[in-house]
Amino acid sequence: MTTPTFVYDGDCAFCSTCAEFIQTRIPTRARVIPWQFADLDALGLTTEECEEAVQWVGPGGVKAAGPDAIALMLRDAGRAWQLAGGALQLGPIRLAAWPAYRWVSGHRHLLPGGTAACSLPQAQRDLLYPKDA
Template identity: 35%
Template sequence: MAEREDVIVFDGVCVLCSRWVDFVLRHDHAGRFRLAAMQGTHGRRLLQAHGLSADDPASFLLVHDGRGHTDTDAIAHVLREFGGRWRVAASLLLATPRLCRDPAYRWIARHRYRLFGRRASCRLPEPAQSWRFLD
């Protein structure tokens, strides 16, 4: 297990969010990021602690060193930790003014079910990856 872990809170029934989780699992070779569905106990508690609606957050949450990051800043932080080309992608994302990138992110987040679909139940981890999930 990683020495220092960050927690990503995601929407467990959102198809796009589940794909993001798959992406994280595929690229986080160090096992730094733990994952918590917003529908679970840990996810709800973290969302509420960082001022986000636990019933329908407009963003996923990254908790790093006890501090919450949302929207494109959270995505960039995660990508930066993967290193290599993902660090470059994070730099390009952050080079785009927040005034442009965050409203685009929030629009997608608000319409995520209509655009990408919704599962009937939360995504379940593969047995080999279950240690990465908090609930």
């Protein structure tokens, strides 16, 4: 695989809003795709990994999750974005980024654009919102 891929939760309105920001304002080469529409097997990802955090799969099978995935996506975008991505990878910032990411992830249903469905694991979303309905 030569094209990097950034995978997010397409059932979460907050995550989708963030992905739209990436697609319209951050010039990454990555394909930005909801995990629900991605070929997870081909990417070497599991549903559980994708429910846990955003994912980055780069050339050579480089994988990262959460703020580490965001840092790699930003570094891929070049120019000023590279600086932001590099900063996010610095020890003290990276150390603080994971708890911040987990807090946002756990509260995304309360953030602008979030919905109650954002807080549920996929299995529960499938029960509440069957795709065949």
